[in-house]
Structure formats: C-alpha cells, structure tokens
Amino acid sequence: xxxxxxxxxxxxxxxxxxxxxxxxxxxxxxxxxxxxxxxxxxxxxxxxxxxxxxxxxxxxxxxxxxxxxxxxxxxxxxxxxxxxxxxxxxxxxxxxxxxxxxxxxxxxxxxxxxxxxxxxxxxxxxxxxxxxxxxxxxxxxxxxxxxxxxxxxxxxxxxxxxxxxxxxxxxxxxxxxxxxxxxxxxxxxxxxxxxxxxxxxxxxxxxxxxxxxxxxxxxxxxxxxxxxxxxxxxxxxxxxxxxxxxxxxxxxxxxxxxxxxxxxxxxxxxxxxxxxxxxxxxxxxxxxxxxxxxxxxxxxxxxxxx
Numbered sequence: 042x043x044x045x046x047x048x049x050x051x052x053x054x055x056x057x058x059x060x061x062x063x064x065x066x067x068x069x070x071x072x073x074x075x076x077x078x079x080x081x082x083x084x085x086x087x088x089x090x091x092x093x094x095x096x097x098x099x100x101x102x103x104x105x106x107x108x109x110x111x112x113x114x115x116x117x118x119x120x121x122x123x124x125x126x127x128x129x130x131x132x133x134x135x136x137x138x139x140x141x142x143x144x145x146x147x148x149x150x151x152x153x154x155x156x157x158x159x160x161x162x163x164x165x166x167x168x169x170x171x172x173x174x175x176x177x178x179x180x181x182x183x184x185x186x187x188x189x190x191x192x193x194x195x196x197x198x199x200x201x202x203x204x205x206x207x208x209x210x211x212x213x214x215x216x217x218x219x220x221x222x223x224x225x226x227x228x229x230x231x232x233x234x235x236x237x238x239x240x241x242x243x244x245x246x247x248x249x250x251x252x253x254x255x256x257x258x259x260x261x262x263x264x265x266x267x268x269x270x271x272x273x274x275x276x277x278x279x280x281x282x283x284x285x286x287x288x289x290x291x292x293x294x295x296x297x298x299x300x301x302x303x304x305x306x307x308x309x310x311x312x313x314x315x316x317x318x319x320x321x322x323x324x325x326x327x328x329x330x331x332x333x334x335x336x337x338x339x340x341x342x343x344x345x346x347x
Contacts, residue, residue: 046083053093062296102296104278110290129161137170145183158191169237171344178248180255186228194219194236201261204281204298242267242341244334252276263302270314272330277311
C-alpha cells in the first residue's frame with residue numbers, strides 16, 4: 042500500500058476502535074489485518090473505501106455506515122423533508138393528532154421543522170386537546186432533537202431518556218419548558234408554548250418505518266405515565282451515531298451509544314409496541330392502528346365522556 046492510503050485506512054480504523062459502541066466485542070487485530078488485506082495495493086485513500094465499509098459492517102451494530110465524499114456532499118445538500126407531512130389536527134372527541142416525518146437537512150431545515158411542528162401542535166390544541174396521538178410510523182430517522190423540540194410540551198418537563206456508551210457513561214435527554222436539552226445543554230430552540238392540559242394521555246404509533254431518530258423519540262415516551270404504544274415493531278436501530286469527516290471529506294457515521302428510556306432500560310433492537318396491530322393493506326380507508334389508539338384514549342379519564 043502507498044503511505045497515503047495506509048495512513049487514511051489506519052485513521053479510519055482508529056476512529057472505530059476508539060469510539061464504536063461494540064468496541065469491546067471486536068477482535069481488532071483480526072479486523073485490522075483483514076481490512077488491510079482487502080485494501081492490498083491501494084495507492085490513494087479512495088482505494089480503501091471498500092475496506093472501510095466492510096469494517097463498519099463487521100462491527101455488528103447494524104447502524105454504522107460510510108459515505109464517500111460525493112455522497113456526503115449530496116447528503117448535506119439534499120432537500121429537507123417535505124414539511125407538509127408534518128401534520129397537526131384535532132380528531133373526534135377532542136383528541137389532538139400529530140404526524141411526524143424524519144427531520145433531515147441543515148440547521149436551517151431543522152429550524153423550519155420545529156417552527157412548522159410547533160404550529161401544528163398549536164393547531165391541534167386550539168380547543169384544548171384532552172389527549173394526543175403521536176404518529177411516528179413515518180419517522181424514518183435523521184435528527185431526533187427537532188422532533189423532541191416539537192413534542193416537548195406533550196412529553197412534559199424532566200428527564201425523558203439518555204444515551205449509554207460502551208463504558209456505561211450516560212448522557213441525559215431532558216425537556217425544560219418544552220425544549221430539549223442534552224446533559225443540561227440546550228439543543229438550540231427557545232421554550233415552547235405549553236399545551237392546554239398538563240400531563241395528557243398519549244398514544245404513540247409505530248411501524249417498521251420508525252427508525253433511528255424516530256426510535257429515539259419512541260424511547261423518550263417509554264416509561265412516561267398515561268402513555269401506550271400501538272402498531273408494529275420499529276426498524277431496530279435505536280442507537281446514537283456520530284459523524285466523523287475524513288481528510289478527503291468522506292464521512293464515517295459511527296454508532297457510539299444505545300438509547301435508554303427514563304428508567305434506564307437500554308434498547309438496541311426493534312421496539313415492540315404495547316399493542317401490536319398490523320395495518321390491513323386491503324383496507325386503505327381504515328386505519329386500525331389509529332382507531333385502537335383513539336379507543337384507548339377515550340377510555341382515559343382526561344378524555345372519557347360522562
């Protein structure tokens with residue numbers, strides 16, 4: 042291997058060995074030997090991309106990935122999610138409904154997401170929602186913090202979850218005045234307008250399309266009083282990633298922590314709902330998952346009718 046290629050591959054493997062969630066379970070001597078064998082004869086950094094991708098897959102976390110420079114650039118410049126998918130409305134009997142797509146793009150796109158999402162909450166809460174449906178079935182991942190900045194007033198203030206790394210170190214997610222914080226540090230958004238009713242009952246909807254950051258939001262609702270989930274198990278990557286830019290602008294997205302709920306329970310696989318309900322693809326006009334969620338909410342004291 043040429044020195045430039047060897048140095049590049051070594052630096053990538055060093056990042057994995059130092060920061061991977063599963064670093065204590067990996068035979069690093071074997072992984073490095075195999076990666077260098079795969080990159081045998083490499084003359085430039087780009088010739089090692091295949092070996093780096095293989096090494097990331099070999100970590101076994103099912104979430105780490107590699108992006109070549111052009112892919113990384115396209116990812117950063119790609120259009121943000123269609124905010125029309127971020128919906129808020131009032132259902133029958135005073136239930137508020139929120140539907141979340143994944144939050145992706147630049148900081149500006151995140152800010153637009155939060156602005157539109159908070160407006161959706163206000164619209165759904167115009168008449169004082171007695172309870173809430175938080176639909177995460179199409180929350181396919183991206184950034185977790187913009188979503189928490191929207192649902193913060195519904196989640197309620199206090200600790201809502203945490204990251205737990207390979208050493209057992211915990212990084213706390215919390216809500217203060219409706220806005221999200223990590224280890225006491227603001228994630229960048231002002232206080233949110235409170236919802237009309239304090240500590241309302243919440244039904245969370247999930248599917249296999251609920252992934253990554255979407256699963257983190259699911260975890261944030263786990264252990265919350267007056268909360269129940271409906272649908273099908275999530276995708277199965279409720280873990281936290283960190284991005285490392287290499288010398289040629291390629292990116293390593295490395296899984297570094299498990300998600301954990303407010304009780305300390307960690308997650309690293311698909312999260313089953315409290316009530317598993319498969320949506321019938323033949324009944325396009327009927328949403329059995331949403332119907333079950335509404336039925337449960339209407340049995341809660343806040344929404345029950347005399």
